[in-house]
Amino acid sequence: MPIAEQVFSSALDLTWVRSQFPSLSQTMNGHRAVFFDGPGGTQAPQRVIDAIAGYLAADNANTGGAYQTSRYTDRIIAEARAAMGDFLNCDADEVIFGPNMTTLTYAMSRAIGRELGPGDEIVLTFLDHDANFSPWKALEEKGVTIRAAAFNPADCTLDMNDLASKINSRTKLVAIGYASNAVGTINDVAEVVRLAKQAGALSYIDAVHYAPHGTIDVRALDCDFLVCSTYKFFGPHMGVLYGKREHLKRLIPYKVRPNTNNIPNCWEWGTLNHECIAGIKACVDYWEELGRRAQPSVANRREAIVASHDAIHPHERAMMETMIAGLLAIPGLKLYGISDPRRFESRCATIVVRIEGFTPLELATRLGERGFFTWDGNYYALNVTEQLGVESMGGFLRIGLVHYNTMEEVERMLAALREIVGA
Numbered sequence: 001m002p003i004a005e006q007v008f009s010s011a012l013d014l015t016w017v018r019s020q021f022p023s024l025s026q027t028m029n030g031h032r033a034v035f036f037d038g039p040g041g042t043q044a045p046q047r048v049i050d051a052i053a054g055y056l057a058a059d060n061a062n063t064g065g066a067y068q069t070s071r072y073t074d075r076i077i078a079e080a081r082a083a084m085g086d087f088l089n090c091d092a093d094e095v096i097f098g099p100n101m102t103t104l105t106y107a108m109s110r111a112i113g114r115e116l117g118p119g120d121e122i123v124l125t126f127l128d129h130d131a132n133f134s135p136w137k138a139l140e141e142k143g144v145t146i147r148a149a150a151f152n153p154a155d156c157t158l159d160m161n162d163l164a165s166k167i168n169s170r171t172k173l174v175a176i177g178y179a180s181n182a183v184g185t186i187n188d189v190a191e192v193v194r195l196a197k198q199a200g201a202l203s204y205i206d207a208v209h210y211a212p213h214g215t216i217d218v219r220a221l222d223c224d225f226l227v228c229s230t231y232k233f234f235g236p237h238m239g240v241l242y243g244k245r246e247h248l249k250r251l252i253p254y255k256v257r258p259n260t261n262n263i264p265n266c267w268e269w270g271t272l273n274h275e276c277i278a279g280i281k282a283c284v285d286y287w288e289e290l291g292r293r294a295q296p297s298v299a300n301r302r303e304a305i306v307a308s309h310d311a312i313h314p315h316e317r318a319m320m321e322t323m324i325a326g327l328l329a330i331p332g333l334k335l336y337g338i339s340d341p342r343r344f345e346s347r348c349a350t351i352v353v354r355i356e357g358f359t360p361l362e363l364a365t366r367l368g369e370r371g372f373f374t375w376d377g378n379y380y381a382l383n384v385t386e387q388l389g390v391e392s393m394g395g396f397l398r399i400g401l402v403h404y405n406t407m408e409e410v411e412r413m414l415a416a417l418r419e420i421v422g423a
């Protein structure tokens, strides 16, 4: 590890971190692959891969049977639920597993929508991924009024005054993203939850993009629902929903008759992806070990998870500062989102740009040939690209940094980009 890496993050053992992820040693056209595609899905540590393969090799069964592999399956699901409870700071029976965040959100919007009709209102934001927009907008077919809060195009932060003005006594739910998967803005979700509660409305937080970057504490937030996707924070392709117990018990899910009426299982449809659930447990184990290595004195798994975020934060922040400063020095480059380092606590290390004379697809393709994996397009944050007028122009080039990236990768990427654009 270069010395510079240690300077920025004394608590984070980056050599150990990178040794956990086998895919990071891949090469592409002779270049070591650089994974700046985390916002679309992160790489998985070996223990997650082993847990998935191990489950299929030795423990593969359906649930509720009177024999060994089925009992093990029940046990690993319970362990994964408890682990996610610690990850989100809730109880295990408030954790629902599903195929992904989008599916869980459609299921929850249908269930909540059962109680809504003309005269009821839902408040959304134009900064959100479409998975926290369209499932709620679909309730217009029941006569529900949808209002969407604007964001400030200059720095891509939510217009809190506009949001507050849209919440009133008819508002039944406020759906908001914790962090934008396009422009990286971190929203003041605690304040939004407070505004929703004041109006007697439910709050529904999309934490998919935030989860790899910051600690989630649903108790402290006091939100009603929060969703995330484990494949965005080093786990397998699955979604997880937190719901306050009182809501999970009161709301009526659409479900088949033989399924139980008890939470949390009444909110889980059909046979789940057991091997990936085994992978989720291993994913939380990874977070826990990261935290315990950074702060050996932690008392329990939850504290270790908090410690892991404390350790990765300065590292991500330092990489983000270097990346943004380097990008802004490239002639013809426009960065969308917060660019003032004094305000970097309100953004995460997900950076979108356009460069004059190049489409985002051209840039991503040329970077890809050099081993830099980035995204182009709208990443389903459709309202963002539409409002910023780039949807018909290929969206943005998105560079997403997570804790397994290095400062050396950032410097190499900047050099590659300068070379591609002839700067």
Ligand SMILES: Cc1ncc(COP(=O)(O)O)c(C=O)c1O
Binding pocket: 039, 040, 099, 100, 101, 102, 103, 129, 131, 132, 177, 179, 180, 181, 206, 207, 208, 209, 228, 229, 238, 239, 379
């Ligand atoms: C912020 C955000 N919300 C929701 C989603 C949808 O998640 P899933 O793929 O689990 O449905 C994504 C996926 O990119 C996302 O980035």
